[in-house]
Amino acid sequence: MLRIQPFRRLWIVLGAASFGDWLGLLATALFAASQVQGSTAQGAAFGGVTAIRLLPALVLGPVAGVFADRFDRRWTMVICDLLRFVLFASIPLYALSGAAGGLVVGWALIATFLIESLTLLWIPAKEAAVPNLIPRARLEAANQLTLITTYGLTPVAAAIGLAVLDRGVRGAVGGDLPSWAEPAQLALWFNSLSRLATALVVAFGIKEISEAQRGEAERAEQSMFRQFSEGWKYIGQTPLVRGLVLGIFGAFAGGGIVVGTAKFFANSLGAGDAAFSLLFGAIFVGLALGIGLGPMVVKEMSRRRWFGMSIVLASAAVMTLAFAIHLSMAIVGAVLVGAGAGMAFLAGTTLLGGEVADEVRGRVFAVVQIGTRLVLILAIGLSSVLVGVGGSRKLEIADLGLSISSTRLLLLAAGAAGIFAGISAFGQMDDKKGVPVLADLWGSIRGRPLMPAEPFVSAGLFVVFEGGEGAGKSTQLTALAERLRGQGCDVVVTREPGATGVGRRIRSLVLDTSGDDAPSPRAEALLYAADRAHHVATVVRPALVRGGVVISDRYVDSSLAYQGAGRTLPVDEVSWLSSWATGGLKPDLVVLLDVEPHTGLSRVASRNTGTDRLEAESIAFHERVRYAFLDLAAADPKRYLVLDASRPVDEISKLVVRRVEEMLGKPGGIVHPRPAQGPDTSVQPELSDAELVTMEHKT
Ligand SMILES: Nc1ncnc2c1ncn2[C@@H]1O[C@H](COP(=O)(O)OP(=O)(O)OP(=O)(O)O)[C@@H](O)[C@H]1O
Ligand SMILES: Cc1cn([C@H]2C[C@H](O)[C@@H](COP(=O)(O)O)O2)c(=O)[nH]c1=O
Numbered sequence: 001m002l003r004i005q006p007f008r009r010l011w012i013v014l015g016a017a018s019f020g021d022w023l024g025l026l027a028t029a030l031f032a033a034s035q036v037q038g039s040t041a042q043g044a045a046f047g048g049v050t051a052i053r054l055l056p057a058l059v060l061g062p063v064a065g066v067f068a069d070r071f072d073r074r075w076t077m078v079i080c081d082l083l084r085f086v087l088f089a090s091i092p093l094y095a096l097s098g099a100a101g102g103l104v105v106g107w108a109l110i111a112t113f114l115i116e117s118l119t120l121l122w123i124p125a126k127e128a129a130v131p132n133l134i135p136r137a138r139l140e141a142a143n144q145l146t147l148i149t150t151y152g153l154t155p156v157a158a159a160i161g162l163a164v165l166d167r168g169v170r171g172a173v174g175g176d177l178p179s180w181a182e183p184a185q186l187a188l189w190f191n192s193l194s195r196l197a198t199a200l201v202v203a204f205g206i207k208e209i210s211e212a213q214r215g216e217a218e219r220a221e222q223s224m225f226r227q228f229s230e231g232w233k234y235i236g237q238t239p240l241v242r243g244l245v246l247g248i249f250g251a252f253a254g255g256g257i258v259v260g261t262a263k264f265f266a267n268s269l270g271a272g273d274a275a276f277s278l279l280f281g282a283i284f285v286g287l288a289l290g291i292g293l294g295p296m297v298v299k300e301m302s303r304r305r306w307f308g309m310s311i312v313l314a315s316a317a318v319m320t321l322a323f324a325i326h327l328s329m330a331i332v333g334a335v336l337v338g339a340g341a342g343m344a345f346l347a348g349t350t351l352l353g354g355e356v357a358d359e360v361r362g363r364v365f366a367v368v369q370i371g372t373r374l375v376l377i378l379a380i381g382l383s384s385v386l387v388g389v390g391g392s393r394k395l396e397i398a399d400l401g402l403s404i405s406s407t408r409l410l411l412l413a414a415g416a417a418g419i420f421a422g423i424s425a426f427g428q429m430d431d432k433k434g435v436p437v438l439a440d441l442w443g444s445i446r447g448r449p450l451m452p453a454e455p456f457v458s459a460g461l462f463v464v465f466e467g468g469e470g471a472g473k474s475t476q477l478t479a480l481a482e483r484l485r486g487q488g489c490d491v492v493v494t495r496e497p498g499a500t501g502v503g504r505r506i507r508s509l510v511l512d513t514s515g516d517d518a519p520s521p522r523a524e525a526l527l528y529a530a531d532r533a534h535h536v537a538t539v540v541r542p543a544l545v546r547g548g549v550v551i552s553d554r555y556v557d558s559s560l561a562y563q564g565a566g567r568t569l570p571v572d573e574v575s576w577l578s579s580w581a582t583g584g585l586k587p588d589l590v591v592l593l594d595v596e597p598h599t600g601l602s603r604v605a606s607r608n609t610g611t612d613r614l615e616a617e618s619i620a621f622h623e624r625v626r627y628a629f630l631d632l633a634a635a636d637p638k639r640y641l642v643l644d645a646s647r648p649v650d651e652i653s654k655l656v657v658r659r660v661e662e663m664l665g666k667p668g669g670i671v672h673p674r675p676a677q678g679p680d681t682s683v684q685p686e687l688s689d690a691e692l693v694t695m696e697h698k699t
Contacts (some may be wrong), residue, residue, distance in 0.1 A: 068362025250421020256379025286338020314420025
């Protein structure tokens with residue numbers, strides 16, 4: 001990541017600025033408190049400066065994003081940072097001028113308000129600019145790095161820095177410090193200079209921010225009001241963004257309730273004051289784990305799904321907190337809350353950066369940024385009031401004295417609301433509709449996420465003949481095709497491998513015995529999959545779309561049986577490969593002609609056409625193939641017609657024709673074995689999860 005120069009520069013200055021901001025946050029509040037006497041006044045000064053940071057969101061919130069989209073983001077960032085440089089420096093400077101403590105606090109409040117207002121303009125500009133500096137595929141790693149730096153490393157470094165500064169400076173001068181050397185003042189100077197440094201680096205070192213910003217002509221033409229209303233329209237009408245916003249707000253509301261009730265919750269565990277800090281620490285550890293390790297765990301999982309699932313995880317963990325009867329349970333719950341929240345934060349930021357168009361990105365980031373602040377304040381405020389008012393109640397149920405505290409009820413409600421928000425967000429954003437969620441999660445963790453079926457409407461019927469060597473597939477397939485053609489059906493007879501030009505070349509590669517260069521098992525599996533991909537795309541799908549009956553000599557099951565069971569490659573991997581190759585297309589009917597390998601191979605031998613590479617395999621190999629076919633059929637009996645292939649040809653033929661005519665002849669037209677609308681999610685235990693995915697059919 002850090003090899004990308006503009007990103008590296010931005011990351012370094014942002015790290016320094018973030019360190020300065022955390023120092024500034026602590027220092028401004030401490031500084032204001034140190035300017036007045038008495039605990040009440042000091043408390044008011046400290047709280048006032050902290051609270052005032054939230055105020056600009058209410059005033060400036062609605063228009064902040066328009067700035068980021070309307071004006072050059074680089075210059076928006078530079079001007080905001082220069083002004084912040086001046087404002088941060090003005091606080092200690094004003095104190096040095098000898099003004100009264102009350103006036104200095106007053107100015108600190110005003111300056112903080114102005115600084116926060118500028119921050120509201122600066123953040124959407126920065127957030128919207130980052131995705132343009134790096135390739136999309138690296139956006140998540142970039143966000144990981146930025147989030148860990150901003151919310152993990154720098155706040156800890158700032159707290160340590162302030163403490164070290166305090167001790168160090170006091171130690172050096174032996175107790176009393178001149179006011180300019182007070183650590184809080186020094187921290188403000190540092191904060192001020194870090195903003196100057198950011199402004200200079202962004203202005204002269206990251207010109208790419210301006211170069212990559214699109215939509216200049218459009219920006220100039222539209223009025224600010226129009227841009228503002230269009231931003232809201234975009235958010236309201238785009239399911240992805242709606243889902244993201246809903247999910248993020250839900251998560252922050254839940255988080256706010258956890259924070260608001262944390263003190264009472266810690267007391268309810270009877271674990272003393274230290275429990276409060278422990279629980280907070282646990283949430284932060286969880287956050288770091290979620291952000292740092294989350295992507296490694298879910299690997300290639302759809303980020304949209306991951307986002308919704310993470311919110312559900314965090315909310316479910318909040319619910320478990322309501323039932324925690326011991327500190328250890330609460331700590332596990334708190335780590336999970338943090339992990340879910342961290343993953344949701346990372347996935348959400350990456351989705352916003354990667355999937356929201358550049359032209360509106362600033363406005364979307366602004367809404368999220370401001371909305372989350374407001375939701376958080378409301379949730380913390382309301383929940384603290386409610387737990388205070390609610391207290392603890394005893395409820396008598398069948399002589400059991402149950403203590404129901406309002407803290408736990410609130411946690412329960414927050415968890416439930418969060419789960420609802422997560423599921424709703426998931427529903428709005430899901431990019432793999434119909435693919436089973438847990439199976440997809442499990443598949444992703446193992447490195448093989450399920451794939452959604454390719455959008456496709458079949459008006460035809462797809463019949464596949466499977467079975468070992470010499471089972472009689474070609475014989476039966478020919479008989480069926482003739483019969484259906486006689487009835488006027490559009491029949492396409494095909495086979496794998498070798499139905500296409502590409503396929504014929506692949507067939508000779510995998511089956512020819514003339515060369516001494518036999519493909520390895522994995523290469524063989526890939527070659528069959530390549531033949532299948534081309535076959536499905538150019539022959540099978542087009543015929544099904546126009547309503548034909550496609551009859552194929554072999555399909556996916558042959559790979560599962562021959563390469564999976566026969567060659568002993570992992571069946572789920574072979575299955576995943578085929579699913580990918582076919583876009584999830586499954587046959588409507590598989591006719592499995594089951595025959596003893598000896599019988600089949602002797603039939604093949606009697607054809608006197610020689611043996612190919614697979615026919616020449618051992619009997620044990622063919623036995624494994626046979627039982628793999630039977631297992632597949634047993635796992636999905638509705639889709640299979642299993643016939644004893646040692647019976648006479650005509651007898652078998654009649655049974656096949658009867659079944660196919662049944663499927664074709666129902667008054668509603670072709671009968672597919674799956675629900676007529678929507679993808680198939682039926683489970684085939686012998687197959688990998690990826691095999692669960694199928695196409696959509698029309699009745
Ligand atoms: N039910 C049957 N009983 C006896 N012989 C049969 C039967 N079905 C087919 N045969 C004969 O067995 C031989 C192999 O048949 P066929 O080519 O149809 O099998 P296949 O499964 O397509 O073979 P391959 O695996 O090589 O593709 C042929 O000579 C065919 O006439
Ligand atoms: C599709 C497919 C086929 N095979 C094997 C099975 C047979 O031995 C040959 C095909 O010959 P046939 O005479 O056309 O039946 O290929 C396989 O191993 N894997 C597959 O996916």
